[in-house]
Amino acid sequence: MLTVAVPIAVPIAVPIAVALAVVAVLVSLPYWLPRRVVALRERVFARINGDEGIPVPGGLAGVDRFRELYSHPAANGRSRGAALSDLFWYWLSPGPEMHQEHLEPGERYDAVARTTRSLLAVPKAEAEELARRCAARRLEGVRGMVRLRDLMMPLWAEFAYELVFAEPCPREARDLIAANADDVVTSLKCTGLRHMDRRDRLTRYLLPRLDKVRVPLPDGLTPLEQAYYLQGAFFNTAVVQLSEGMAHLLLVLARHPEEQERARTSDDRHFDRVINETLRLYPLFGIAHRITSGDIALDEHTTIPAGSVLCFNYPEFHRAGFADPDRFDPGRFDRPAKELNHIPFGVAANRPCPAWRLAPIVMRVVAREVLDRYVLDSSVSHTRSLPSRGPCLLTPRGAPHRPRLALAYMRVRDRWEDVWRSLVQLVLGTYMVWDAHRLRLCERHFAEAAARDPAEERHPAEEGDPAETEAPTAAEAPDRTTDAPDRATDAPDRTTDAPDASDAFDAENRYAHHGRHPGSRRTR
Numbered sequence: 102m103l104t105v106a107v108p109i110a111v112p113i114a115v116p117i118a119v120a121l122a123v124v125a126v127l128v129s130l131p132y133w134l135p136r137r138v139v140a141l142r143e144r145v146f147a148r149i150n151g152d153e154g155i156p157v158p159g160g161l162a163g164v165d166r167f168r169e170l171y172s173h174p175a176a177n178g179r180s181r182g183a184a185l186s187d188l189f190w191y192w193l194s195p196g197p198e199m200h201q202e203h204l205e206p207g208e209r210y211d212a213v214a215r216t217t218r219s220l221l222a223v224p225k226a227e228a229e230e231l232a233r234r235c236a237a238r239r240l241e242g243v244r245g246m247v248r249l250r251d252l253m254m255p256l257w258a259e260f261a262y263e264l265v266f267a268e269p270c271p272r273e274a275r276d277l278i279a280a281n282a283d284d285v286v287t288s289l290k291c292t293g294l295r296h297m298d299r300r301d302r303l304t305r306y307l308l309p310r311l312d313k314v315r316v317p318l319p320d321g322l323t324p325l326e327q328a329y330y331l332q333g334a335f336f337n338t339a340v341v342q343l344s345e346g347m348a349h350l351l352l353v354l355a356r357h358p359e360e361q362e363r364a365r366t367s368d369d370r371h372f373d374r375v376i377n378e379t380l381r382l383y384p385l386f387g388i389a390h391r392i393t394s395g396d397i398a399l400d401e402h403t404t405i406p407a408g409s410v411l412c413f414n415y416p417e418f419h420r421a422g423f424a425d426p427d428r429f430d431p432g433r434f435d436r437p438a439k440e441l442n443h444i445p446f447g448v449a450a451n452r453p454c455p456a457w458r459l460a461p462i463v464m465r466v467v468a469r470e471v472l473d474r475y476v477l478d479s480s481v482s483h484t485r486s487l488p489s490r491g492p493c494l495l496t497p498r499g500a501p502h503r504p505r506l507a508l509a510y511m512r513v514r515d516r517w518e519d520v521w522r523s524l525v526q527l528v529l530g531t532y533m534v535w536d537a538h539r540l541r542l543c544e545r546h547f548a549e550a551a552a553r554d555p556a557e558e559r560h561p562a563e564e565g566d567p568a569e570t571e572a573p574t575a576a577e578a579p580d581r582t583t584d585a586p587d588r589a590t591d592a593p594d595r596t597t598d599a600p601d602a603s604d605a606f607d608a609e610n611r612y613a614h615h616g617r618h619p620g621s622r623r624t625r
């Protein structure tokens with residue numbers, strides 16, 4: 102009997118075992134593949150970028166010296182001299198050389214930063230009212246499954262437009278701004294490639310409207326540079342950051358029903374704790390880098406030389422010194438935030454976010470508008486980079502609330518999307534890092550500027566004692582924001598020649614996208 106049974110059992114058992122193994126691997130994919138792919142992506146990025154950065158906190162300087170180093174007057178270079186800058190310039194194109202975040206210290210930076218402060222200097226009540234209006238318009242008729250980042254983008258697009266132009270945002274402008282901001286953040290997260298046509302359409306829209314901006318734009322900039330400045334700071338950074346911040350905030354509340362209920366009835370102080378804790382757990386910046394313009398002595402044996410790239414790691418700093426740091430607990434902020442390792446808007450002494458007062462105020466208003474209308478539920482995983490854009494179920498308050506099936510579906514879909522998305526991020530991210538490295542937008546910008554004017558070749562370190570650089574103190578910082586008394590509302594009297602500006606755009610945008618400057622013979 103045995104001699105007959107064995108040859109039949111083996112051929113059947115083998116395919117069954119293989120089929121079971123394949124099923125087991127497939128079913129387990131969501132639990133291990135995304136993590137491995139992220140680790141692989143980091144290795145590929147590091148390999149292409151090189152390991153030029155000094156991580157802070159890290160071996161040279163720990164958490165205890167984080168603020169001191171970040172605030173050091175010599176930690177003031179923004180773009181020039183770091184390969185990492187080529188990557189940011191690539192993602193932020195067109196016009197990364199005019200983006201406030203990436204301008205080197207100097208007159209041009211000062212003029213641009215002044216304009217940003219004027220545009221953000223809106224009385225608190227007006228800012229709240231504007232946010233409330235934009236939220237009410239956007240939320241009309243919305244219900245069911247949404248992606249929170251997508252829900253928020255048009256809202257903040259309208260908000261940013263009205264801050265800049267002091268008039269209601271036309272639908273065309275809203276769509277152009279949201280498309281621009283979405284394209285930037287999608288490529289930054291490596292879930293899609295750049296679509297420069299979408300971004301260019303916004304630049305073209307802005308160019309003939311520069312004379313309608315409600316404060317004078319920085320002198321000494323061409324119309325195209327002014328359009329790039331506005332596009333970078335207000336129609337990219339402001340919209341992206343507020344949308345991402347709100348997606349985190351609403352997702353946290355969706356994942357913590359008891360906190361959601363409490364937030365609905367709580368006062369502003371408690372709401373601010375919720376916002377603080379959200380931005381502690383999910384800071385919008387992963388790493389901010391600075392290039393040192395002078396030596397920084399750490400102790401008698403260790404000096405960080407001029408020209409080093411310091412990489413300030415926000416998530417790591419925000420975890421240090423907290424018990425159970427991965428737990429969401431707004432109660433941590435019963436103590437003043439400045440006593441904690443908490444810098445969601447950067448450090449006051451080194452180019453902090455100019456919207457650091459305005460942003461939490463308007464986020465609170467919009468969150469309340471959402472909570473007044475809906476019960477929020479979500480079962481997706483919540484990570485800092487949030488590539489899922491925050492899937493969430495919005496049930497109108499008072500309507501039947503039975504989310505169990507929807508949440509089960511959302512959980513399974515999220516796990517499987519994670520598998521596909523991590524592969525997409527690996528492929529597209531590797532391509533974009535390689536492409537940015539090849540185009541070297543930042544490096545070539547400074548090389549060409551130096552060729553035109555040799556004085557440009559000098560690093561800020563050679564232009565005087567960095568210790569003399571004026572750094573804002575924490576006490577000064579509040580004047581720079583919402584309630585600043587020097588609010589400038591008078592419309593500037595200027596005569597921008599729109600057709601010329603568009604012509605300039607046609608010539609110059611080739612450089613911004615593809616790395617070729619008009620007049621330069623160099624090709625890629």
Ligand code: HEM
Pocket residue numbers: 201202203214217334335338339340342343346380385386389390444445446447448451452453454455456460
């Ligand atoms: C939740 C909302 C926001 C968060 C968490 C945030 C966070 C930050 C952080 C951490 C920095 C400093 C990065 C560094 O040290 O390199 C920064 C810089 C900046 N942010 Fe924000 N931001 C937000 C909203 C906004 C808004 C609404 C605007 C509107 C214009 C804005 C414009 C800028 C600009 C222009 C800079 C560069 C500052 C400079 O270099 O002078 N941000 N932001």
